[in-house]
Amino acid sequence: MLRKTMLALADNETVTRMVTNNRLSRDLAFRFVAGENFDESLSASHNLLNAGMTLTLDLLGENVTDPDLARQSAEEYCTILDRIAETGTNSTISVKLTMLGLDISQEFAHDLMIQVLDRARLHNNFVRIDMESSAHTQRTLDIFYDLHKTYGDTVGIVLQSYLYRNDRDVEDAIEHGAKVRLVKGAYAEPETHAYPRKDDVDAAFRRQMERLLDDGNYPAIATQDDAIIDVAKGYAMRMGIDKSRFEFQFMFGIRENLQYQLVNEGYNMRVYVPYGEMWYPYFMRRMGERPANMLFALRNIVRS
Numbered sequence: 621m622l623r624k625t626m627l628a629l630a631d632n633e634t635v636t637r638m639v640t641n642n643r644l645s646r647d648l649a650f651r652f653v654a655g656e657n658f659d660e661s662l663s664a665s666h667n668l669l670n671a672g673m674t675l676t677l678d679l680l681g682e683n684v685t686d687p688d689l690a691r692q693s694a695e696e697y698c699t700i701l702d703r704i705a706e707t708g709t710n711s712t713i714s715v716k717l718t719m720l721g722l723d724i725s726q727e728f729a730h731d732l733m734i735q736v737l738d739r740a741r742l743h744n745n746f747v748r749i750d751m752e753s754s755a756h757t758q759r760t761l762d763i764f765y766d767l768h769k770t771y772g773d774t775v776g777i778v779l780q781s782y783l784y785r786n787d788r789d790v791e792d793a794i795e796h797g798a799k800v801r802l803v804k805g806a807y808a809e810p811e812t813h814a815y816p817r818k819d820d821v822d823a824a825f826r827r828q829m830e831r832l833l834d835d836g837n838y839p840a841i842a843t844q845d846d847a848i849i850d851v852a853k854g855y856a857m858r859m860g861i862d863k864s865r866f867e868f869q870f871m872f873g874i875r876e877n878l879q880y881q882l883v884n885e886g887y888n889m890r891v892y893v894p895y896g897e898m899w900y901p902y903f904m905r906r907m908g909e910r911p912a913n914m915l916f917a918l919r920n921i922v923r924s
């Protein structure tokens with residue numbers, strides 16, 4: 621319910637203006653967003669890198685339907701890959717196909733992805749395609765598997781456990797040797813496509829995580845849920861799966877103590893670092909995931 625409301629507010633212009641112009645809500649947002657540009661995101665991530673964590677940089681942006689804007693996003697992704705190489709930062713990138721014009725056409729986004737992947741290959745880096753709403757799932761997977769034939773482990777995908785289809789998608793990914801980041805799923809989905817109950821989502825995540833730990837290609841377990849993280853650690857230990865064969869991924873600014881704890885225990889830990897001027901919808905999704913964040917934000921906005 622809260623998540624649906626926050627996602628609706630993310631599209632409301634008046635609320636957008638209120639939140640983005642309010643100093644306190646901006647301060648709160650920048651606990652989850654690493655800055656408005658590449659340099660700010662690197663300074664905000666300095667301590668994580670020093671502690672031995674790796675990053676995936678995520679340029680925040682919108683679904684674009686103007687081809688020039690999509691080309692511009694592809695250029696920006698390529699520049700980020702250049703800057704990562706220049707600065708020697710231990711970071712990959714995550715991209716959204718709607719920023720590359722997926723809603724203009726599948727071919728258009730596919731061709732722009734080729735530009736980005738060529739640049740990633742040049743720098744020996746890796747590009748993860750984020751997964752968006754269920755309206756984009758099949759098109760995203762089609763593009764991914766086509767590119768995977770040529771680019772192999774230079775490209776990876778995200779699969780969402782809240783979708784009923786996800787057990788099948790996990791098996792397909794295993795069969796193709798594709799690199800998967802497993803997440804619960806962040807969009808407001810109808811009951812026809814996704815489990816409405818959190819318990820069912822958590823159960824699906826555990827089941828699919830175990831499949832990927834058994835037979836996946838360096839799976840990324842992307843959750844801040846400590847109960848599930850404990851299950852992953854226990855399962856890997858029981859099955860003799862070495863810590864080097866998978867990684868945990870957290871979002872920037874969320875449960876930092878646990879991030880440090882995991883890296884100190886010898887696990888691979890990658891932090892998803894969102895940055896950019898278009899931070900508002902990302903911030904609203906994070907607010908919707910946790911009532912405590914929302915209450916804190918509302919109190920601060922009303923007080924100011």
Ligand SMILES: Cc1cc2nc3c(=O)[nH]c(=O)nc-3n(C[C@H](O)[C@H](O)[C@H](O)COP(=O)(O)OP(=O)(O)OC[C@H]3O[C@@H](n4cnc5c(N)ncnc54)[C@H](O)[C@@H]3O)c2cc1C
Binds near residue numbers: 845891892
């Ligand atoms: C690295 C990474 C990449 C992701 N990529 C995608 C993607 O491509 N597509 C997609 O749909 N989703 C993506 N997500 C989001 C994901 O789908 C979930 O919405 C999100 O991770 C929250 O779920 P959870 O697994 O942490 O579990 P939850 O059950 O939601 O949370 C578990 C615990 O984590 C903490 N927590 C979780 N969220 C917050 C928060 N916002 N603020 C403070 N504490 C919090 C709380 O303590 C909570 O009790 C990604 C998540 C991560 C970590």
